[in-house]
Amino acid sequence: MMKLEEAAVAVRDLRVRRGRREVLRGLTFTVPRGGVVGLLGPSGCGKTTLMRAIVGVQIVESGTVTVLGEPAGSPPLRARVGYSTQSPAVFSDLTVAENLAYFASVLGAPRSDVSRVIEEVGLTGAARQLAGTLSGGQRGRASLAVALLGRPELLVLDEPTVGLDPVLREELWTLFHRLAGDGVTLLVSSHVMDEAARCGRLLLMREGAILADDSPAALLARTGGRDLEAAFLRLIAEREAQPA
Ligand SMILES: Nc1ncnc2c1ncn2[C@@H]1O[C@H](COP(=O)(O)OP(=O)(O)OP(=O)(O)O)[C@@H](O)[C@H]1O
Numbered sequence: 001m002m003k004l005e006e007a008a009v010a011v012r013d014l015r016v017r018r019g020r021r022e023v024l025r026g027l028t029f030t031v032p033r034g035g036v037v038g039l040l041g042p043s044g045c046g047k048t049t050l051m052r053a054i055v056g057v058q059i060v061e062s063g064t065v066t067v068l069g070e071p072a073g074s075p076p077l078r079a080r081v082g083y084s085t086q087s088p089a090v091f092s093d094l095t096v097a098e099n100l101a102y103f104a105s106v107l108g109a110p111r112s113d114v115s116r117v118i119e120e121v122g123l124t125g126a127a128r129q130l131a132g133t134l135s136g137g138q139r140g141r142a143s144l145a146v147a148l149l150g151r152p153e154l155l156v157l158d159e160p161t162v163g164l165d166p167v168l169r170e171e172l173w174t175l176f177h178r179l180a181g182d183g184v185t186l187l188v189s190s191h192v193m194d195e196a197a198r199c200g201r202l203l204l205m206r207e208g209a210i211l212a213d214d215s216p217a218a219l220l221a222r223t224g225g226r227d228l229e230a231a232f233l234r235l236i237a238e239r240e241a242q243p244a
């Protein structure tokens with residue numbers, strides 16, 4: 001099969017235990033290439049753990065995670081996958097531009113990427129500011145800029161819009177859709193349902209399981225919900241009515 005036709009992410013029977021809890025309970029799904037996939041679900045349902053497994057930093061109990069045709073976390077994926085965690089990961093004693101120049105050299109990304117990604121996340125005005133003096137939302141965007149270095153084919157973004165005002169959120173969603181239009185696959189977690197409607201596809205999670213894997217329109221049609229929040233609640237009620 002040609003590389004371009006391979007799925008962005010293929011997860012089979014994934015089980016993860018953290019501490020004494022089984023946090024992911026046998027997940028199976030495939031994310032095709034290109035587009036924005038929303039990973040939605042209540043706090044603690046396992047979204048971050050799933051993202052960690054996809055970028056290859058999570059010890060898994062069983063199952064397989066294949067990313068762009070390679071085992072998750074394998075060296076060839078280093079430059080092909082971008083990840084931004086919930087807590088911003090930039091050095092507070094370097095400026096925004098210095099942080100990005102440093103990460104660009106570590107990742108082997110071209111130096112010209114630095115100004116491109118700073119502009120993409122709307123931090124041009126703060127490029128010379130020490131990261132430690134940025135606002136929380138700005139620091140989050142600096143972290144997102146790191147994930148964009150080297151133009152990765154898959155972006156795994158853990159709650160990238162948390163704490164941002166509506167204007168910035170809108171700008172980031174415009175950026176996500178533009179990247180998706182260029183063929184990038186974005187897996188974006190959120191626990192706010194109003195972001196779900198902006199995704200081409202949704203993976204709805206609850207208690208370590210996938211409740212639904214569908215487009216927003218198909219989910220609304222299937223559940224008869226008036227919005228995605230109602231659809232999600234309907235799916236939970238249906239699942240709870242089923243025998244275990
Ligand atoms: N290091 C750890 N040791 C034990 N349990 C953990 C650890 N990290 C997370 N957990 C548990 O795993 C479960 C899933 O956590 P995870 O961070 O994946 O959820 P989440 O859906 O991303 O939540 P949120 O939306 O609040 O970020 C939670 O019950 C959490 O308490």
